[in-house]
Amino acid sequence: MTVLEQSGSYHLAPPPAWRPRRDPAPLLPDQEPYRLLGTGAQLDGDLLLELYGHVVRGRRYNEQATALTKQGRLAVYPSSTGQEAAEVAAALALREQDWLFPSYRDTLAAVARGLDPVAVLSLLRGDWHSGYDPRATRVAPLSTPLATQLPHAVGLAHAARLKGDDVVALAMVGDGGTSEGDFHEALNFAAVWQAPVVFLVQNNGFAISVPLAKQTAAPSLAHKGVGYGMPGRLVDGNDAAAVHQVLGEAVERARRGEGPSLVEAVTYRVDAHTNADDATRYRDAAEVEAWREHDPVALMERELRSRELLDDAGVRQAAEAAEAMARDLRERMNQDPELQPMDLFEHVFERRTAQLEQQARQLRAELDATATDGTADGTARHTGSTREDA
Known part of the structure; x- marks a missing residue:
């Protein structure tokens, strides 16, 4: 007679190997996204100005690249307008020796990492390979298939750890990518191996036309980390300072040998999925306008003005630098390769x-x-x- 037949239920304590290795509570994310801008927190003024310059240039980059698709100079462009804060913060949270593993939408992260703005668009233009040398730049090719770059990031990070190299990999993915098997396999391997890798999920609300509610029933995507034995962090993806701090802490945690982290940046894709998409079919204008009130560029400008670190002249200077970048991008992209x-x-x-x-x-x-x-x-x-x- 089995134990269940004897007692009607299973009351015996499982063998030690089945027991949780640690308390899951410290791995759980906060209930609300972490924020810094507008809270009066003590922040580095120089860092704020650097983040501001990048998000302003990122906004102009998105606009110019989108225009290039209409001129036939790009085959397709997945705009990250509205997501500039998370893109920039991801690049700036890394050290020179670290690696960035972007998705196809993460062009701004690659540019902020120091890549040639034209080279970053090579893949989307239909030119050969990735357009840049991943080994020299420590930026993996922009990944078009969803989430396939995540296991690559884990493999590189694990190999670096075995070799004793001081390297952390930061892998970026969208909310739609979390529905792919590669996402779950990467998180599981990373946690088991304690690989020095950070996963950044930019939750922009939609996987093309599929809203998040139709992808997962989890309280948040950050909660998925606990199932694999890694901490999950939830952050306001439009707050560049908050994303930079959370990612910076996760990167240094990985560098110390404390394992991987999962960070969910809650943001919004203001533009369509790509220039080939009609977003009006699955969302209304009121929703988009509501998110425009939480615009990452405006948030940074408001914060800097309140701290008297930015004035009208500074705003013009940032805009002029962004326009110079756009002009160079336009001129070089209009040259037939x-x-x-x-x-x-x-x-x-x-x-x-x-x-x-x-x-x-x-x-x-x-x-x-x-x-x-x-x-x-x-x-x-x-x-x-x-x-x-x-």
Whole structure:
């Protein structure tokens, strides 16, 4: 007769190996998103000004990149307007030796990390590979498939720890990515291995047209951390100072060998999912306008003015710097790049397979047969548009 048959219920204490290793309470996030701006907290004025400059440039970058899609210079652009604070804070929370693993929407984080603004758009333009050297920049390629960059971040962080390197990986993902298996696998491996990695979820309300309520029944996405044995933090994603502090603490915690953290930044995607999306089909204008009242650029400007760290001249200076960046981006993106179609076969395998060799020969023959304008070497001109006046 089994124990259940004898007692009708299971009352025996489980073996020690089944018991929780620690109290889950310290891992749970706060009930409300953590905030700093507008609270009177003591903050570093220089840091606030640096964050402000980046969010202003980030806003202008989003506007210019969106305009480039309408001109045929970009195939697609996933704007992060409204999310500039979390993007910038993610980049600035890292040290030079650390790694950033962005998603496709995290162009501003890559630019704030120091990458060439044009190179960051290469993938979205349809140019070769990622457009920059991940090893030199310590920024992984912008990840288009959802959440696949998260296990990569864990693997790199775990390898760095085994080698004794002082490296932390910060992996960015949207709320939609938390519904992917890669998200859960990455968190589980990171916690078991105690890998020095920080997961930043930018909860902007929608996975394309699917609202968060149809993705999860959890109290918050930050609560998912406790299930894997790591702390979850909930922060106002439009408060650049708060996001920077929370991420900075999580990064240094990982650096000390205390394991991974999950941070949820609650924000809002003001623009559509991409320029190919019609957001009016699944949300109303009143909701968007309500979030505009919590705009990250305005929040930073209000805070700096209240601390007498910013005046009208400072606002103009930041705007002029952002416009100079946009002008340079526009001019360089309007130059037709020279592409090498044969590069399709580079960086796939260390040694080409027989199938790749066959495909390379086929493409070379086609290029030679259709070469125009003296480009028989396989070089192609790419305008990004069928319009001659784009």
